[in-house]
Amino acid sequence: MKTRNNPFKVPENYFDSLEKDILSKVNSVPKKKFIFFQPKQMLRYAAVILLFLAIGGTLWWNIPHKANKPQEQYATTIMNKNSDSIGILSKIEEIAQNETKVETIANPTEVKKQESKGQEKELKENKLELNENELEYLEYYLNDDVLTDYLTYNDVKL
């Protein structure tokens, strides 16, 4: 005869007492409340953030230096090259200035011509245009008496 009986047994009235036991336990156990951030979770999140910051910090401090090294080297070589060229240019200028000085010493009439030309240029560049009042004022100061008074007052010997 085929059977499928349950060989397991329970004490008498067990299920009634089980129900009472469960309900009494449930009343004493507080219901789980959903808290968005529990202290343990907060600590975990903080630890993860700190870890990321530490890794990020070390990467930020180390990797950019390594990456810039060749760039820096290149920059310094260019700077050196530039400084060389600047030096050469300044030397060329110095030589040119010395040459003009030599020329001026050798030919003083030319120098005068150049000076007068320069003054004219300056005058042309800085044209003095006076109005009538200013001209009168200038004439007054150019008057002999005023000029002698000025010279005696300032103790100037001509």
Add this chain to the structure above:
Amino acid sequence: MTDNELLSLLLKDKTREKGFSLLVKNYKERIYWQVRHMVLSHEDANDLTQEIFIKIFQNIDSFNKESSLSTWIYRISLNHTLNFLQSKSQRYKSNIKSLEDSMLDNLKSDKYFDSSDIELKLQKAILSLPEKQRMVFNLRYYDDMPFKEMEEVLNTTQSTLKSTYHFAVKKVQDMLLDDEKDKFSFPN
């Protein structure tokens, strides 16, 4: 009372306690037997059943209605039982005796077990099955759970569950003697 009615009582603060006592009334025996067939000892089954109901009460708000209430309850029950068995087997790792041997020895002296030779042999054969096969076998053989429901509870396809069950039945039958085999009827 349907599961939906039960759930509506459980989700309101005013009717929560009433709803929970109805839930315990409805499910206490099913949960107890499900656990008992897995852990064999009455004491362990009693403790676990109480813990499972407390867990259900504490987590009822997180029930998302994706499955039926009964499926959710069975799932909690099975997971809790499996966790218990796994932690117990960890403690037995350093022992010469395995957890299964110890369970069988306790069963022999259990006053709440019909310790006939043939039933002991059957339990020994069931205990020799891997954990998941044993679970499927127990749910089908003792609890008469349809494969469709089992599929939802264990989150495994019906075809997988059917083959697992048939493998388990084959193993159990092989462990029993021919004349003993005929004494048990294994459902398909």
